Amino acid sequence: MPQRFIQITFDFKRQPDMAELNETLNKANDWITIAPNCWLLWTSSEADKWYSRVKKHLSDGDRVFICEVNIEDRSGWMPRKFWEFIREHQ
Numbered sequence: 001m002p003q004r005f006i007q008i009t010f011d012f013k014r015q016p017d018m019a020e021l022n023e024t025l026n027k028a029n030d031w032i033t034i035a036p037n038c039w040l041l042w043t044s045s046e047a048d049k050w051y052s053r054v055k056k057h058l059s060d061g062d063r064v065f066i067c068e069v070n071i072e073d074r075s076g077w078m079p080r081k082f083w084e085f086i087r088e089h090q
Helices: 018-025 047-057 080-089
Strands: 004-011 030-035 038-043 063-068
Touching: 004 047, 018 047, 030 080, 038 080, 047 063
Parallel strands: none
Antiparallel strands: 004 038, 004 063, 030 038
């Protein structure tokens, strides 16, 4: 299966158990935290598969947005670790 970048962004009303969420994220081949509620994953799974995995971490009022990321068209100011993650999986 082709590998892709998937971004998962949450709007939590109540903070989930982060150890459990990290277990779920570990199903990706690799991932990095972009912001406190935002992750970039390197995975062969599609967005709908990730939704089925993360929805158990959602509470009433929580929101989540999951999408494939076109990493070819990019710009920004991020830590070196982030750019190394991108280059490693590109």
